[in-house]
Amino acid sequence: MTSTYPNSYYAATAKGVPALTRLEEDITCDVCIIGAGYTGLSAALHLAEKGYKPIVLEAERIGWGASGRNGGQLGTTLRKDQSELEARYGTDMAQRLWALAQDSVATVKSIIERYKIDCDLTPSILHAAWKRKDAGDLEEEAAHMREAYGYEKLRYVPREEMREMVASTRYWGGALDEGAAHLHPLNFALGMAAAAKEKGARIFEDSRVLDISESDPARIRTAHGTVTASHVVIACNGYLGKLESRVNGYIMPINNFIIATEPLGAEGAKALIRDNVAVADTKFVIDYYRLSPDGRLLFGGGENYSPNFPKDIAAFVRKPMLRVFPQLKDVRIDYAWGGTLAITLSRMPQFGRLAPNRIFAHGYSGQGINVATLAGKLIAETVSGTAERFDLLAGMKTQKFPGGTLLRYPGLVAGMLFYAMKDRLP
Known part of the structure; x- marks a missing residue:
């Protein structure tokens, strides 16, 4: 394994770090998940609980990105408060989003309880x-x-x-x-990975995806192997990079x-x-x-x-x-x-499909523990044929950052500096 976790308090106190290998074979499966953060791990766990045998491909280590480095705060909203959601989407939609928000928190707590994850909740x-x-x-x-x-x-x-x-x-x-x-965010991710493996998911680390074919089934290629899958889940969030150009302009990576x-x-x-x-x-x-x-x-x-x-x-x-x-x-x-x-520009997550067999979720805007875990659950529901809740979130229109992926940073920096200045005013 070539990648190591950053030198954080979380890495120093991690429990149950598995010894996983990279993908070095050609595999066929029902669902291939790209990314072993909360979205991908939750999708893998919930799919495995439904009897699927998903494959997870991670470029680095389980929880290596934001899922293993964040502030550990498990919030109770989808990022915006309910008054803002009512003003933006109307009362009925806000009520439905609140029901999802409550399920997101309950889902995290249920996973921790059911699989006895030691993550200092x-x-x-x-x-x-x-x-x-x-x-x-x-x-x-x-x-x-x-x-x-x-x-x-x-x-x-x-x-x-x-x-x-x-x-x-x-x-x-x-x-x-x-x-x-x-909670301890990395230990939650590691615990969810262990639960998914216990239920039959396979997780490969050090297996960066190089490209995804447009075919059905899709062919997902890494440097040392391939996965042919009926469904592809893109769960990369801030580390999406150039893997999927059709959606990377809707999110902005920040540190x-x-x-x-x-x-x-x-x-x-x-x-x-x-x-x-x-x-x-x-x-x-x-x-x-x-x-x-x-x-x-x-x-x-x-x-x-x-x-x-x-x-x-x-x-x-x-x-x-x-x-x-x-x-x-x-x-x-x-x-x-x-x-x-x-x-995202709206600070609400972006869910969607790029093809009938290609699904994604990202843009949690700092509310990832509950919202990304919920995303994985809704992805599993969608793959298994019940898409109503996923479609509710996918139907919320989002805008691209002005200037696309090349010019979005100057505009973001100017805007962030303006609001940071307002923070300093009485």
């Missing part, structure tokens, strides 16, 4: 208001969710209580979502970065985040953070829009961390890493 995400107006918006959304959706697990947290829950003076209030959770401090001790960790909830703020370029089981602060902050990561990721992320927690100025940083995700 811990309750609750606290959404923190960076500005005074944001606090009012969070209070209104909590009330709306209770009244219009009967969702009682989201409550407003006033400013005084916020300061008791999080040792920072930065926030004007918040909303605590007790239906949400946080996020995370640091892990030295262990703070039980008292030090509790003093920072009293109830061990995950936290995500309301900035456009958000800060997101939580505690690890061994008492470290895992803090994500800052992003860039180029193919390259910053030379000193620790210094890059330390700045936003110290804006929130200046008391950590002398704390050692033990790990620093980055990862690439894919966003």
Whole structure:
């Protein structure tokens, strides 16, 4: 195996990393899945549970991309809040999307429970208001969710209580979502892979797909072997690259970065985040953070829009961390890493078919743990003949980034810098 995981806290604490091989044969199967992140692994597991024998081809390692490097926050939406979805799509559609969002969270929790995946699943995400107006918006959304959706697990947290829950003076209030959770993202991916293999899926690492034929069945070629499959699932997200030019202009790869401090001790960790909830703020370029089981602060902050990561990721992320927690100025940083995700213009995921036998899902815009896992489940439903829920999401129209794949970056950078500037205004 030529590829290794990046030097992250997650890689250092990974459990059950399998010894897999690359594809070195010619295989025929019902379904070939490209990508062993949450989308591909969930599709493989749900298909295997239905009796299929899917093949998964991964260019690197299981969970090597965003699935094994992210902030570990298991949200309860499809990325946009319900008020925004109502304004954009109408009340009926928003209600249907909420039902899918609730299923996405339940699906992740069910997989973890049924297959006894050891991934530190811990309750609750606290959404923190960076500005005074944001606090009012969070209070209104909590009330709306209770009244219009009967969702009682989201409550407003006033400013005084916020300061008791999080040792920072930065926030004007918040909303605590007790239906949400946080977890070890790489161990969740590895656990899902083990479950899929147990049910009969085959996973090949170090098996980058070079091309996919337009035939039916399709022929998927790697450097050392081929797969001939009745169905092809493209589950590459931020690492799609040039593999499928018909959809890569609808997503934008961007990079996020995370640091892990030295262990703070039980008292030090509790003093920072009293109830061990995950936290995500309301900035456009958000800060997101939580505690690890061994008492470290895992803090994500800052992003860039180029193919390259910053030379000193620790210094890059330390700045936003110290804006929130200046008391950590002398704390050692033990790990620093980055990862690439894919966003869409609408910030809603993109699902679709490129041919009757070619299906894809991507563009989770930072909400990948629940939405990508749901995507895999809906893909499995579609392959087995029940496409209504997949088609609901596939029917949501998305736009290409202006300028296509060559010119999208300058426009994105300009827009991101504008909103990042607004984050700094009172």
